[in-house]
Amino acid sequence: MLSKKTKYGLKALTYIARSEGDSPVQVGEIAKSEQIPQKFLEGILLTLRKSGILGSKKGKHGGYYLRNEPSEIKMTDVMRVLEGPIAMVPCVSLNFYEKCDDCPDEDKCSVNKLMIQVRDNTLKVFRNTTLADLSDTN
Amino acid sequence: MLSKKTKYGLKALTYIARSEGDSPVQVGEIAKSEQIPQKFLEGILLTLRKSGILGSKKGKHGGYYLRNEPSEIKMTDVMRVLEGPIAMVPCVSLNFYEKCDDCPDEDKCSVNKLMIQVRDNTLKVFRNTTLADLSDTN
DNA sequence: TGTAATCCCTATTAAATTGATAGGATTAAT
């Protein structure tokens, strides 16, 4: 299941992408419009900024803005920042690899093989989707 | 992340599929061979039996057996029993649908659209994979 | 220069979930 953090983060990014004008978008505005607890959202946008996806401007009339064009922001990056590994088991993760405690031999593990397929298919979706796709209002 | 329950369940099913002879396979044997806490595994096999995937024989020389051929046991069914919904958000789940508390309008939700794609691709994998594929020792 | 608005940071908490354990009841083979 997708965490609220990720869901809220995706909605916020979409909101920012849609409001891109000259001035940065404020947390309070996003929180209100998207029905997200403001303090919770603050933390989420902070991690998105630290990861380089968002930029921010402090002080009065401050807020958040995208560091790149929506069409340049891939879901792979966003999802990894918000949700962590895309793979369902660590032993299959490209960016967060870890050996499983059980499992003496990965090559012989039936779960491993199945999860590689799932990972590849999910990756395909995330690689082919950008924030521009999310914010297209069709 | 895949729960241990699901991982253990998949390994156990694979084990049973590979040992299919005349007599049922015992929990203790699986637990030992696959390094799974026995009592935990008991519960897992119980739910697999209640869902109709496994059958059991009680008492001495009892154990568990597959109710169908491995090639008839689809991952969609196994995953839904062990892990629950395949979709990452309830509003996109085919078998466990629920409206999201936030989200006034699903059709306009950017997360919704993305997660439908992920779901469909994951489903594709699970529908095309059976226990026979998992237990093929290549 | 002061005040309000905004992001920034850390700590805390409550609830839910997960992984595991415990103890025995029931059933069947010998």
Next chain:
DNA sequence: ATTAATCCTATCAATTTAATAGGGATTACA
């Protein structure tokens, strides 16, 4: 009867998640 297995329920500890709280630092602007 005895033994060996499944079956069932309850409980527990650890972790994770979602949310809240309280204030610090920075900036615009009157």
